[in-house]
Amino acid sequence: MSTTKMKTSARAVGKTRASAAGRARSAEILRVAAKMFFKHGYAGASIDAIIAEAGGSKRDIYGEFGGKEGLFAAIVRDNLNTALGTLASGMDESKSLQETLFDFGIGLAEVLSTPTGLNLYRIIVSEGVRFPALAKLFYDSGPGLVANKLAEVLEQRKRAKEIDVADCHAAADQFVGMIRGNLHLAVILRIRPAPRPDELQAFVSKAVATLLHGIVSTRKA
């Protein structure tokens, strides 16, 4: 792509915006609409209220996103990308398994504690049934992908005889489940505030210890 512009014919269809002002407007709509959808839910959010706060006209929404459903889908995809972006840091082969798990768990727990992560989880659980494609996208590129990546790491360590477990994928799911446990649920339900960094580190550290050694044997190293 020499230029960032799309085909000019696309404008005739009214699907995309070309002008800089149009792109800025779209971004503002996405920002305000996300706030509304996350705060009031899909049914409770109102197109009129979104436009009243974001400025512009309803045509900006219906031309760019096709309607309320399209706007909702765009918001889910957008926030999913921002959440996954902060999680993208790769695996370091040189680190010990304990360190690797700790870093992995911290990254996951941080994303889950983010306002974006919390809101996304809430809205997907709420509306996933009515938007199966979005639910699958969320799962496959979120919790499912994370577990798959962790399972690969565990497989490597298993081949290196560092660990001895039959089902690495189950173990990965177990670790993800420990991180997204009652603490996460309590934060989701606003029963307690999001954990401080030191709380998070202690929490993840305990999860790593249990995953590695369990609660029966005395810690070895």
Added chain:
Amino acid sequence: MSTTKMKTSARAVGKTRASAAGRARSAEILRVAAKMFFKHGYAGASIDAIIAEAGGSKRDIYGEFGGKEGLFAAIVRDNLNTALGTLASGMDESKSLQETLFDFGIGLAEVLSTPTGLNLYRIIVSEGVRFPALAKLFYDSGPGLVANKLAEVLEQRKRAKEIDVADCHAAADQFVGMIRGNLHLAVILRIRPAPRPDELQAFVSKAVATLLHGIVSTRKA
């Protein structure tokens, strides 16, 4: 108050129902309303639609439950009680720790896989922010209580030197998290069907193994 009856003047206020037909009507309203709320969400469920299917008049709802919010609260409490009822089976002291954990995990996983459990979880995550009292009730008598009971069991076993872990409550949360992990999320999102009994048993069995011995050491017993 010598008898268990409430003041007869209560009927004048229109708060309670006395007749058998009234109680049957209330039960039917609860049943249909639960279906509607679970299917369409709080905002999407309509009082008119509920009455159209349950029969009777809107006055039956406004007299008995006070309004839409009261009806919703009644439904959450009702379904929470049914879900907890199936979970109430007590701890058996004579069983081994492994057996105890397995039974515990199976009970929890079964409740979570129930339509009632799935719907309740979904609706509480959706609407918990708007109904803080219900969210707290759900957490305290559901996931929170379960974790507390399990933590007590672990404390006993710790005093008996069966296990060696610093934070029993964290370990209980970890186990609950493993049970309510990606599998549960996938079922919630309708990405996969509820697990069959044999799948559930294998799943819980692996979680018990990891909790007890971790993935590093070779299984000992």
Added chain:
DNA sequence: CCCTCTTGGTACTACCCCGTACCAGTGTGC
């Protein structure tokens, strides 16, 4: 200077919903 295209803003249509009020039919105690 004029014309056209874009865009912000508003009006409108056709619904839907909560909560209350009213009306007609029914069964029961007397």
Added chain:
DNA sequence: GCACACTGGTACGGGGTAGTACCAAGAGGG
């Protein structure tokens, strides 16, 4: 046979929403 409370059903008022249509103002090229 009768008065009465109860109940099912319907109508209404006030408000709100999604989506479409329309209008007026401004920008920019010729």
